[in-house]
Structures are given as structure tokens and as C-alpha cells.
Amino acid sequence: MLYASVSLPLSSPFTPKNTNCFSPSHFSEFPNKFSFKPSPTILSYCFQVRSITLPECRQNENTGTASNVSIANKPAECSNSPELPPRGLPPLVSALKASAEQNAASFHFPGHNRGHAAPASMTQLIGIRPYVHDLPELPELDNLFCPQGPILEAQKQAAKLFGSSKTWFLVGGTTCGIHAAIMATCSPGDYLILPRNCHVSAISAMVLSGAVPKYIVPDCKNDWDLPGGVTPLQVLKAIKELELEGKKLGAVFITSPTYHGVCSNLAEISEICHSRKIPLIVDEAHGAHLGFHPKLPRSALQQGADITVQSTHKVLCSLTQSSMLHMSGNIVDKDRISRCLQTLQTTSPSYLLLASLDAARAQLSESPDIVFNKSIELANEAKCSLKRIPGISVLENSSFPNFPAVDPLRLTIGFWELGLSGYEADEILDRDFGIVCELVGNKSITCALNLGTCRDHVERLLSGIKHLASTCSSIQNPKYRVLTDHALFDDIIMKLIPRDAFFASKRKVTVKESLGKVSGELICPYPPGIPVLIPGEVITERAVDYLLHVRSKGADISGASDPLLSSIVVCDVL
Numbered sequence: 001m002l003y004a005s006v007s008l009p010l011s012s013p014f015t016p017k018n019t020n021c022f023s024p025s026h027f028s029e030f031p032n033k034f035s036f037k038p039s040p041t042i043l044s045y046c047f048q049v050r051s052i053t054l055p056e057c058r059q060n061e062n063t064g065t066a067s068n069v070s071i072a073n074k075p076a077e078c079s080n081s082p083e084l085p086p087r088g089l090p091p092l093v094s095a096l097k098a099s100a101e102q103n104a105a106s107f108h109f110p111g112h113n114r115g116h117a118a119p120a121s122m123t124q125l126i127g128i129r130p131y132v133h134d135l136p137e138l139p140e141l142d143n144l145f146c147p148q149g150p151i152l153e154a155q156k157q158a159a160k161l162f163g164s165s166k167t168w169f170l171v172g173g174t175t176c177g178i179h180a181a182i183m184a185t186c187s188p189g190d191y192l193i194l195p196r197n198c199h200v201s202a203i204s205a206m207v208l209s210g211a212v213p214k215y216i217v218p219d220c221k222n223d224w225d226l227p228g229g230v231t232p233l234q235v236l237k238a239i240k241e242l243e244l245e246g247k248k249l250g251a252v253f254i255t256s257p258t259y260h261g262v263c264s265n266l267a268e269i270s271e272i273c274h275s276r277k278i279p280l281i282v283d284e285a286h287g288a289h290l291g292f293h294p295k296l297p298r299s300a301l302q303q304g305a306d307i308t309v310q311s312t313h314k315v316l317c318s319l320t321q322s323s324m325l326h327m328s329g330n331i332v333d334k335d336r337i338s339r340c341l342q343t344l345q346t347t348s349p350s351y352l353l354l355a356s357l358d359a360a361r362a363q364l365s366e367s368p369d370i371v372f373n374k375s376i377e378l379a380n381e382a383k384c385s386l387k388r389i390p391g392i393s394v395l396e397n398s399s400f401p402n403f404p405a406v407d408p409l410r411l412t413i414g415f416w417e418l419g420l421s422g423y424e425a426d427e428i429l430d431r432d433f434g435i436v437c438e439l440v441g442n443k444s445i446t447c448a449l450n451l452g453t454c455r456d457h458v459e460r461l462l463s464g465i466k467h468l469a470s471t472c473s474s475i476q477n478p479k480y481r482v483l484t485d486h487a488l489f490d491d492i493i494m495k496l497i498p499r500d501a502f503f504a505s506k507r508k509v510t511v512k513e514s515l516g517k518v519s520g521e522l523i524c525p526y527p528p529g530i531p532v533l534i535p536g537e538v539i540t541e542r543a544v545d546y547l548l549h550v551r552s553k554g555a556d557i558s559g560a561s562d563p564l565l566s567s568i569v570v571c572d573v574l
């Protein structure tokens with residue numbers, strides 16, 4: 001499949017405007033809860049430590065406590081978690097513990113009142129402790145938007161470990177960090193160079209910032225029909241094209257590693273960017289673990305990125321939704337990042353999420369050089385065994401010779417030689433073996449290995465795949481059964497920039513009527529979360545055929561107001 005470059009017949013409404021970020025003065029006026037000083041009497045009362053007096057064990061069936069929770073499938077049986085850190089608790093975890101242990105008469109939010117009114121259906125599931133520790137922005141817990149206490153300390157320790165000049169904890173996932181990174185570097189009308197197979201958050205960041213996309217289309221010409229990363233040459237070409245057209249470039253945005261673990265040569269890309277003082281933002285959602293083992297590729301910061309956003313919750317062990325944004329160098333204005341984050345994030349951040357980031361950092365700090373030993377060993381063993389199974393392909397560095405590395409903890413397994421699609425293989429593995437993978441594609445499935453991966457589960461995966469290989473070996477003409485197809489990006493015409501398309505008036509039309517019209521929605525088969533139609537782009541027959549095809553193969557079509565795709569929302573464009 002050839003991906004030609006995207007033509008952008010843009011009208012010229014892209015005069016830079018001021019951003020809508022808060023001004024620094026607004027930020028300094030933000031109420032600082034640290035001005036609260038409890039009286040000595042209150043203090044001594046507050047700090048009467050109770051070894052967590054859990055809310056009363058309620059007997060009726062509407063309530064639940066930790067003691068009546070039964071865990072059928074105890075993670076501990078397959079746990080790689082080390083013991084508690086010998087040097088004490090991480091700063092924010094420690095502050096949360098101390099705060100929850102106070103004998104407080106609480107008259108504050110959240111309404112479950114430190115678990116006293118926690119709904120039984122939930123406590124029966126997860127116990128009472130998450131509620132007891134689900135505390136608001138109490139003075140002793142610091143303030144995410146003006147950190148001076150344990151949050152500041154936790155963020156500093158994360159900065160030291162990950163090698164940033166400043167780290168922000170995020171409660172809105174990497175999605176929110178990408179929004180902030182792009183808003184902090186691109187004003188309305190500025191160009192943003194980004195891969196076409198970027199995560200949807202980069203597209204919504206362009207709606208928020210008013211940035212104009214200049215897409216780089218990754219090559220998909222490989223056995224896997226999967227997009228790789230972005231090469232330094234592609235970046236250079238895109239920059240030169242914009243320079244020739246006299247356009248203002250806000251930032252270069254690269255996804256590395258990709259969902260499948262393909263890493264781009266960020267060292268060279270950052271050199272190209274820095275020679276022109278252009279900030280390099282890296283979507284490192286899948287790479288928070290990089291750089292922590294000699295066999296793992298180097299992290300974005302180690303290769304010179306200015307901003308990197310990592311989903312700590314994906315490969316590392318924080319709670320879902322918690323991420324980190326790291327910055328380095330002095331091209332990007334750190335105050336602008338803070339203002340963007342304050343604009344984008346909730347004013348009631350969850351301390352469970354924040355503390356889980358601190359804990360994940362501490363877990364890694366304990367033994368940063370060896371913590372991934374076992375996971376990498378298991379991944380290598382699994383790959384060796386899989387490669388010996390007839391009909392099974394395993395994605396490796398050699399599958400993407402133009403890129404420096406593939407994350408060894410991503411296990412992408414291909415079934416096309418058996419005549420099976422990834423969707424079909426996934427269904428059998430899930431139904432018959434209870435194997436739940438991370439990502440399903442047309443030709444493959446991808447398993448994410450992590451610190452919690454255990455040998456039993458890897459062996460179950462191997463048995464499942466051996467079973468598939470033996471039962472499917474009789475499929476006739478397997479090569480013709482699985483169609484080669486991937487998202488089509490070589491005939492894209494952008495009529496409106498994402499922001500104008502987002503705010504344009506819209507209507508719903510039948511799929512047939514939609515051809516040739518301007519898409520009003522971002523339509524993205526999920527997984528893998530690669531947008532096929534982006535608001536503002538002309539709807540082509542090929543795009544529609546592709547979407548209908550992957551839907552028929554089992555992909556969820558996210559973003560489409562009609563997931564069955566019998567209708568599509570289009571922009572009213574004069």
C-alpha cells in the first residue's frame with residue numbers, strides 16, 4: 001500500500017491568535033490551600049493516629065467491608081510485586097496514609113465520607129480502603145496545580161528517575177498530557193507535524209489549539225500491514241516543505257513506541273528539530289518503561305525529546321488514567337504547560353491516582369536496572385517458542401528494518417499463514433483459553449507483557465496458540481483467506497482544519513450521500529485507534545469501504561455517531 005503525501009487545499013483563515021490559556025496572574029490568584037493553618041488544638045486532635053479505623057462493618061446486604069470481600073482470582077498467586085520499599089513509603093503515599101489515619105470528623109467531599117457511606121456494591125467488590133483513601137485536596141495533601149508539599153516532592157522524585165527537568169502528574173491520562181503539550185507549543189494557525197496514525201488525542205489537541213496538521217504517512221509495506229514509526233528523513237522533508245511555503249511550525253509530534261512497540265530514531269529527529277529550535281513532543285504512552293533495562297530501547301528523554309507524555313498506567317503499575325508529562329531543555333515554556341494542564345484537568349484530582357503514580361515511581365526506583373529482568377526473560381522465551389510453531393509469525397526488530405528497535409515487551413503474533421485473522425484468533429483464545437490480549441488487528445494480536453506477567457499465563461498463551469495452529473492447519477488456501485488491508489491515507493484532502501470542522505454546523509447523511517462531502521466526525525476503528533476519517537477531510541469511497549470492511553471483521557468503530565456506519569455526520573461547507 002502506498003501512502004502518498006496529503007494535499008492540504010487550505011483556505012487562509014489561520015492567522016495566529018492568542019491562546020486561551022490562563023495568564024500567569026490568574027494562576028497566582030488560584031486559591032492556595034496551604035494558607036490553611038489548623039490551630040494547635042485541632043492539630044493534636046487531627047493527628048491522633050488510628051491504625052485506620054475503617055468505617056463500621058455494616059451487616060446488612062446494602063453495605064460491604066474489606067472483610068467480606070472474596071477474591072476469586074487472587075493476583076498474589078501470580079504476583080511479581082516486590083516487598084514494601086525498605087526506605088519507607090513514597091511521599092504522596094505516605095501523606096495519603098497519614099491523612100486517612102486522622103481521626104477526623106469530616107464535613108467535606110466526597111459524599112461517601114471516607115467510606116462511611118460507600119455503596120455496598122462497590123465495597124463488596126474492592127473493599128472499603130479505596131474509599132477511605134479517596135480524599136479531596138486537604139491541606140496536608142498538597143494541590144496539584146500549585147504543588148508545594150508531597151505532590152511537589154513526588155513529582156521531583158519522578159523527574160529525577162525519568163531524567164526530566166520537570167515532571168507533572170496527570171489524572172486525565174496521556175490524552176490530557178498530549179492536549180497540554182500541543183496547546184503549549186502551537187498557537188492557532190501554527191503547523192504541527194505529526195504521523196497520520198497518531199492517537200486521537202493529537203487530533204483533539206488540534207481542535208483545542210487551532211493547530212494545522214502536516215501529516216507524515218508511515219510506511220505499511222511489510223508482512224504485517226502495520227504502520228511503523230516515523231523516520232528522520234520524513235521529518236526533515238515535512239519541515240523543509242513547510243519552510244518553503246513560509247509556514248510557522250509549532251512543534252513536531254512523534255508517537256514512539258507505537259502501539260505495536262515500534263520505536264523511531266528520536267535521537268536523530270530531535271537533532272533535526274533542535275537545529276531549528278523546534279520542540280519535539282513524543283507520545284510515549286506505551287513507553288514509560290523504556291530506558292530501564294539494557295535490553296529496552298532508550299527513552300524519549302534520553303534521546304533529546306523536549307516533552308514526552310507517558311501512560312504510567314499502561315506498562316508501569318499506576319492506576320488507569322494516571323500518566324506523567326516530562327519536559328527537558330529550554331525550548332518549551334514550562335509555565336505555559338502548567339497553565340494548559342490547569343485548563344484541561346479536573347479541579348478535583350483523585351489522590352488515589354496521584355498516589356499510584358508516586359507508588360509506581362517508587363516501585364521502579366527500588367531496582368531500576370533489574371526490575372524488568374523477569375518480564376524480558378519471559379517475553380524472549382515466549383518469542384522463541386512461538387517462532388517454532390508452524391504457521392505463526394512473531395513481530396521482531398527485523399520486521400521493521402528502518403527503525404532502531406521494537407519494544408521487547410510487546411508480543412505481536414501473526415496468524416495469516418494459518419488463514420486466520422487476528423479477530424478470529426482472538427475470539428478463540430479468549431473463549432477457549434481465557435486469554436485476553438491488548439490489541440487485535442486484521443492479521444495479528446498484540447500482547448502486552450509487564451511486571452505482573454507470570455510464567456503460567458505465558459504458558460497458557462503458548463498452549464492456546466499451539467492449539468490454534470494445529471486446528472487451523474487444514475484451512476485451504478490460507479493466504480487468500482486473510483485480506484491484506486490497512487487504513488488508507490494516500491488520497492486525503494483536507495477541506496477544513498480540525499478545529500473549524502469541529503465547530504462547523506453538521507448533519508447526518510446516508511453513507512452513499514456522504515461520498516465527496518466533508519467528514520464531521522472522527523471515525524476510528526478501535527483498536528488500534530488510528531483515525532481513518534478526521535473532521536474536515538473529504539469522505540472517499542475507499543475510506544468508507546475500508547471502515548465497512550474492518551467493522552465486518554469485528555473492529556469497533558469509535559467516534560462514529562452511527563457505529564453501524566449506515567450514516568455519517570458531515571460538515572455543512574459552502
Ligand SMILES: Cc1ncc(COP(=O)(O)O)c(C=O)c1O
Nearest residue numbers: 172173174175199283285311323
Ligand atoms: C499511542 C497512544 N497515545 C496516547 C494514548 C492515550 O493514553 P491514555 O489512555 O493514557 O489517555 C493511547 C491510548 O491507548 C495510545 O495508544
